[in-house]
Amino acid sequence: MRDILTVIKFTMRDMLTRKSFIISTIIILVLIVLGFNVPNILKAFGGEDFGTQTVLISDQDQVFDHQLEVLQNAETGYKIELESLGYEEIQTKLEDGDINAAILIEKTDDGAKIRYIVENAATTAGLPESLDTALSTLYTSIQINKLGLTDKQLASLVPNFEYTLEQTQEEVVSGNIFVMMLMSVVLFYAIYFCAFQVSSSITTEKTSKIMETLVTSTSPRTIVLGKTIGIGIVGLIQMLIFLIVAVLSAYLFLGTEVLSSVLDLSHITISLGLITILYFILGYFAYAFGYALTGSTVSKPEDIQSANTPIAILAMVGFYLAYFTMTDPTGDLNIFASLFPFSSPFCMPFRVMMGLASGWDLALSIIILVATILVVAHIAIKIYSNAIFNYGSKMSLGEILKAYKQK
DSSP: OOHHHHHHHHHHHHHOOHHHHHHHHHHHHHHHHHTTTTHHHHHHHTTTTOOEEEEEOOOOTTTTTTOOGGGGGSSSSSSSEEOOOHHHHHHHHHHHTSSSEEEEEESSSEEEEEEEEEEEGGOSSSOHHHHHHHHHHHHHHHHHHHOOOOOHHHHSSSOOOOOOOOOOOSSSSSSOHHHHHHHHHHHHHHHHHHHHHHHHHHHHHHHEEEHHHHHHHHHHHHHEEEEEEHHHHHHHHHHHHHHHHHHHHHHIIHHHHHHHHOOOOOOOHHHHHHHHHHHHHHHHHHHHHHHHHHHHHHOOOHHHHHHHHHHHHHHHHHHHHHHHHTTTTHHHHHHHHHHTTHHHHHHHHHHHHHHHHHHHHHHHHHHHHHHHHHHHHHHHHHHHHHTTOOOOOOOOHHHHHHHHOOO
16 A cells, blocks of 8 residues: 555656646646636727627618617617718728628618628628518518507517427436536546546656666556556646636636526536546546556557557547437437446436436446446556566557466
């Protein structure tokens, strides 16, 4: 036990003092803060209306009977200006950058002609749908009022439908799919990049001959377990720091109103957080021992990428299996993804969030994942022990199998 703790401390100290680790952590923290500050940065450079296009509406023929003012308060996504201008005056405003586009309304025998004027037609697809709908609705309302209809007749023209959303499947899904997918992506990268550090660390120490010193002091089994646990602890601490900074930045720079309009966090509970952390730890160990295996088969840093390719492919398959099944949360493939050990860390926490996983489902998923970890760890330690002093080229599959069979 003392030897494992020694290796854990050595690994953690080595990870925390690496310039690459410190610099990458600082860069990610800065990017998180800047990312949540994007609206404030844009507002500071562009003013309160930065990003909102200004559209001028000119109705010299009074087709809309002086009632266009209501569009200035409508939610069209544009800043509406009203002026009675001709085409040449509008052209000047466009060239000066005072407006982004203009709508010139002209009366015709059949009704009205709408001229949507921009400086360069190649940059637009035509009159925006929101403005088209607002103008059409207002014009219809004006014409109906001219007919002198009673309130009952006017009410009969407006649809009064009652809408409900129903599903035929018995299982009811709850939770925000966008939040689930976002958290799945974050969980995947946290597990993947932390586990990847294991192979990189083992190969680096073989190159620097530190491994020979470690082996003379303790057993290969202790080295694999200690390094895996040490890197995992550092990775978990790093992820928690990122999460805390992200949450604080979101609430400080975006505010609760913006967050509630974009993300529904009502299903994020303490129990779900604990389950997510558990699956992060188990998922990390499943992939970390796999990377420990591949790291022990090479002795040159430039061979790490090719050696890690099988594990990387397995990780991508596991992630996309969990990610795409979220579009059909009650499907059989989703159940498989929550039990398959290389995709369950990315899938099962969010089946729990959606209310689709029973206690037995959760227990079975954890049992399968733990059993997989034990098998992979056994294979990794066995191969690591027999390939630890391999300083030649990358080991072939036959050589790896031979190393595993050796006593």
